[in-house]
Amino acid sequence: xxxxKLPKDKFPNFINFLSNKGNLYGPVKQKDQHSFEQVNEYSxxxxxxxxTILGIKKFLTPPRYITQKFDSESVEDIFPQSETNIVxxxxxxxIHAVKILDKLFLDNIKDPYxxxxxxxxxxxxxxxxxxxxxxxxxxxxxxxxDGFDLFLTExxxxxxxxxxxxxxxxxxxxxxxxxxxxxxxxxxxEYIRWQKxxxxxxxxxxxxxxxxxxxxxxxxxxVWDEFGDKCLSCGVxxxxxxxxxxxxxEDKIVMSADKGVRERMLDSCTLxxxxxxxxxxxxxxxxxxxxxxxxxxKLKEYIGKWGQPACVGCGRCVSYCPVDINVVTIxxxxxxDVYEEMVCDNNE
Numbered sequence: 001x002x003x004x005k006l007p008k009d010k011f012p013n014f015i016n017f018l019s020n021k022g023n024l025y026g027p028v029k030q031k032d033q034h035s036f037e038q039v040n041e042y043s044x045x046x047x048x049x050x051x052t053i054l055g056i057k058k059f060l061t062p063p064r065y066i067t068q069k070f071d072s073e074s075v076e077d078i079f080p081q082s083e084t085n086i087v088x089x090x091x092x093x094x095i096h097a098v099k100i101l102d103k104l105f106l107d108n109i110k111d112p113y114x115x116x117x118x119x120x121x122x123x124x125x126x127x128x129x130x131x132x133x134x135x136x137x138x139x140x141x142x143x144x145x146d147g148f149d150l151f152l153t154e155x156x157x158x159x160x161x162x163x164x165x166x167x168x169x170x171x172x173x174x175x176x177x178x179x180x181x182x183x184x185x186x187x188x189x190e191y192i193r194w195q196k197x198x199x200x201x202x203x204x205x206x207x208x209x210x211x212x213x214x215x216x217x218x219x220x221x222x223v224w225d226e227f228g229d230k231c232l233s234c235g236v237x238x239x240x241x242x243x244x245x246x247x248x249x250e251d252k253i254v255m256s257a258d259k260g261v262r263e264r265m266l267d268s269c270t271l272x273x274x275x276x277x278x279x280x281x282x283x284x285x286x287x288x289x290x291x292x293x294x295x296x297x298k299l300k301e302y303i304g305k306w307g308q309p310a311c312v313g314c315g316r317c318v319s320y321c322p323v324d325i326n327v328v329t330i331x332x333x334x335x336x337d338v339y340e341e342m343v344c345d346n347n348e
Contacts, residue, residue, distance in 0.1 A: 022084030055242030097242035125151035136313030228288025238268030
């Protein structure tokens with residue numbers, strides 16, 4: 001992996017350069033929230049943020065899109081337009097989320113709609129500082145070594161720019177007047193001090209490696225009922241989660257015209273009717289069962305299959321759930337339940 005140096009006074013020029021290479025998106029502040037929006041200039045963006053409302057998922061699996069058009073005689077696949085989208089300012093946790101989505105949609109059976117969008121997407125990461133809702137250190141996603149095209153670490157007077165792909169190297173080569181390979185020992189020492197200082201800022205820690213066993217042994221705990229009673233089944237957790245990928249497919253038919261479209265839209269296993277099948281049977285009719293499914297998948301089954309949780313510690317569920325149901329409160333409640341039982345057993 002090659003590393004370059006970009007002086008801060010040349011950063012606006014770099015953004016102008018990127019805007020000429022494709023559709024450029026960056027973090028834009030709207031009231032008290034940030035979101036990735038299309039931009040053209042440096043002044044439109046705010047890099048001093050912890051999380052956007054939605055992650056990069058919206059560029060890869062949009063909330064709703066048409067996959068096919070059909071009539072009585074033919075079916076036509078509708079693929080995304082072949083245009084380059086560049087997303088600038090992505091934090092390490094969101095890059096790890098894209099790596100998880102890549103495994104799900106590209107490893108075994110390739111999803112052609114995802115693949116088309118992924119091939120046309122350039123990811124330019126940006127360093128960040130955590131707030132109290134960030135738990136990416138616990139998930140091991142606070143640092144990223146691959147999965148991006150370029151990654152910028154902001155230091156006092158310059159950026160260290162890590163190259164992660166041939167696309168990224170092409171961008172560097174195309175704007176070589178902006179970058180330097182003159183990285184000194186002082187630069188390295190400053191980077192190490194910055195990383196050490198950042199690692200000490202994390203306030204919340206969860207031992208995720210124990211969660212598969214804790215959930216398995218505590219599967220019938222009353223904790224699930226407590227959270228099920230609170231849950232609103234609004235689906236916000238799935239909407240903002242950068243790794244949630246459940247979707248539904250719906251045919252919309254114009255009967256009089258004998259034609260229609262097939263749409264694909266994001267869905268959530270926490271929503272009523274998600275597990276409803278033909279004949280009217282619902283495998284998970286109550287909120288407790290759906291909450292248990294959601295967090296069992298996130299914190300147990302995915303670890304068992306892939307060796308990591310389906311959580312990248314971005315803190316969106318912590319920030320946006322209106323009734324305080326998230327990976328932190330679920331994990332803490334399950335640990336507390338087991339610990340209290342152990343204490344009672346030892347005292348008897």
